Structure formats: C-alpha cells, structure tokens
Amino acid sequence: MRKRADFLAANRGLRIARPGFVLLARPNAGLGKRYGITVTKKVGNAVVRNRMKRRFRELLWDALPDEGLDHHDHILIGRDSGIERDFATMREELTVALARLAQGKGDPPRRRRTKGKR
Template sequence: MDPSLSVIRKRSDFLAANRGMRNAKPGFVLLTRPNDGQGKRYGITVTKKIGNAVVRNRMKRRFRELLWAALPEAGLADHDHILIGREGGVERDFAKMREELAAALARASKGEGDRARRPRHKRSPRK
C-alpha cells in the first residue's frame, strides 16, 4: 500500500462523496469528489444486497487491491475515491475490473461523469 493513500472511515465523508462525480461500470460505481487538500483517500462500500459476509469481504479485498494498484498513479490528487460494489462484481475477471477502474479514473480526471441520479422516492414529512 502506498503511504500517500489514506482510508475514509467517517460516514459524513462517504455521504459527501455521494454528491460528487459518479462513473458507473458493470462491477462497481466510482465516486470522486475534491476533499480540500487531504490527499488521495479511498473508501469501499459493499451492501448486503450483494451477498453474505463471505462474498462482501471477498469483494472488498478485491477492491482494495485494485485501488492500491491504481490510485498512486491514476488517482486524482486531493480527491476522495469511493468504490461501491455492484451485483456480479465478485465474479468479474480481475484484469477486466482493473481496466474498467482505469477507464473510470481517466473519465473522472477529465471531469466526465454519468448523469446525476434522481431520488428514488420523496420522504414523507415527519409528524
């Protein structure tokens, strides 16, 4: 692991990154957002929708290796990088995922991202 990388652990940082740029690929979604000079940081999210604990942990290990290899050279300086696991990401070929991450980072560095997501539903007012 590169010492210039740090891990995002606070929920507020994950929520802030969710308002950033989004690049979706078949095995994951990459979120990038400037972090006000805190260096290259990364975070990983894999929800219970993906599978049981064994499957989720395997996916997180794969994502960690991908990020450690790609971020030192291709990561955006002073940005947060969040990988969100998608269905089927565990079965995807590792080399293919490496190429997809490189493509997503290249798009993010150009300022290109997917269109913003619409909210799924409106919350009812609290009583």
C-alpha cells in the same frame, strides 16, 4: 476513510458506473488521495462481501498512486456482478473510470424517487 460523513460527501461528487462497481470522487480540501469501499448486504453474505472488499482494495492500491486524482476522495461501491468479474477486466474498467473522472466527465445524475410514484 471510515467516517460516514466522508462517504455522504463523496456521494455529492462525480459518479461513474461500471458493471462491477460504481466509482465516486469528490475534492477533499487538500487531504491527499483517500479511498473508501462500500459493499452492501444486497451483494451477498459476509464471505462474499469481504472477498469483494479485498479485491477492491487491491484494485485501488494498484491504480490510485498513478491514476487517482490528487486531493480527492475515491469511493468504490460494490455491485452484484463485481464478485464474478475477472480481476483484469475490473482493473481496465477502473482505469477508464479514473480517466473519465480526470476529464470531469461523470455519469448523468440519478433521478430522484418521488413519493407515491414508482
């Protein structure tokens, strides 16, 4: 996935947070299993972000064919601790997150920020 609108639409779907990443999933009206990766500048410089994206790509290529939801968009959002985490640990966390999504069990919605209060 490359269009911003697809990423924003997935943000309205189910969310599963893990120490190294956040997984978002949303039905995509019969377009098959698709994935997207987001790693912001908060995570690190370009070298760190690209390494993290390569790791995420490998995780998704390994997990989605068997464990991903059919006709859903899957988005992985990188977190600061994701670059240091062991690859096998992240693979297990992704397996658990995909199993929770298959059961329809997402994390509770995030609180909205209100203007003026912090």
